[in-house]
Amino acid sequence: MQKPENPFLLSNYISPEYFCNRVNETEIILNNIENNVSTTCFAQRRLGKTALLHHVFNSLLHKSKAKCIYIDIYATQKLQDFTNQLANSIYKIYPENKGVGKRFWELIKLFRPVVSIDELTGAPELSLDVSQPRQLERTIPQLLNFLDEQKHKTVIAIDEFQQILSYPENNVEALLRSSIQQLNNVSFIFCGSNQAMMFEIFNSAKRPFYASTRSLHLQKIEAPDYFEFIESNFQKFKMHITTDAIDNILELTTIHTYYTQALCHRIFSLKVKEINSQMVHKALNSLLIENEGVYYQYRNLLTKAQWKLLKALAVEEKVEQPYSVQFLNKHNLGTSAMVKRSLESLIQKEMIYRNVSVERPYYEVYDKFLMRWLQRR
DSSP, rough: OOOOSSOSSSSSSOOGGGOOOOOHHHHHHHHHTTTTOOEEEEEOOTTSSHHHOOOOOOHHHHHOOEEEEEOOTTOOOOOHHHHHHHHHHHHHHOOOOOOHHHHHHHHHGGGGOOEOOOOOOOEEEEEOOOOOOHHHHHHHHHHHHHHSSSOOOOOEEEETGGGGGGGOOOOOHHHHHHTTTTOOOOHHHHHEEEEEHHHHHHTTTOOOOOSEEEEEOOOOOHHHHHHHHHHHHHTTTEEEOHHHHHHHHHHHHOOOOHHHHHHHHHEEEEESSSEEEEHHHHHHHHHHHHHHHHHHHHHSSOHHHHHHHHHHHHHOBBBTTTTTTHHHHHTTTTOOOHHHHHHHHHHHSEEEEESEEEEEEEEEOHHHHHHHHHOOO
């Protein structure tokens, strides 16, 4: 494995060496898999859930012979897209020219499989001709049963699982649930960043997936753990970073994984041997200047009321009662009805997030760099 030039990764997963903590979460998921229990992972965007999934997969590959499949369905629009992603993922772990792969190819022959080359990655891509509803209803159970029949356990992680609620087909949840509950040798990890939609799927007694999984709410990494991770990674490259500088990093990014990594990545790229708080703010300023065009575009796309509310939430950082007279008057936001409409719109646009996984729920700006930029305006 080639070591990265910058240890603070912004995407992908390389190895545990470049992954911060998540020991308890990893153990919970691995224990669920061992006991053939599916896991539902609730998390904000950019909090590191995808890296956690690949970290779990890395642990499985070292501890067992399990086959691991990761599917991100955020871009899918219908059940056929989901089916093709699943089939393509199976095709990648069981190549056509090997024993199990040949049996898989025999299975999907009826669906007129087509293999093409992805123009971006150069990797082969498999798609099936399963546009008819009855074909779709048969195909997914067949694909999952094929995996269930293999000698090795299969773990399937489906990211942004809430996307199935936007499919035009009205029986997707029931179809998937009925297919999954028959399996003995396949475990699932369902992840999603839209908390409301994920709760609707898994916590509503009226839905097929109700009480079918164990829940895991992914929280921010504890400050001492991230502090040690940051310090040690700079030290590996003979770079000294002060205690105040690390504290500044964690404060400025609110220990939200992506933003903490991005700021550390930028600081590391400065290639200085002594890093202090001044360097931290210099790195943050460069990031905010780079994104300034995007932030101005946000302002042009939002109404005046929405922009004022977004800025007010950025200034406060955490707001438990956005309809309180004190909050409305302090930021000159108008009536509670106006704020309610703006808040709903900003949440729908995923610019605002309501954190309900804590004892006292609150609203916050999703993008922590945008939050810091707004605080300066």
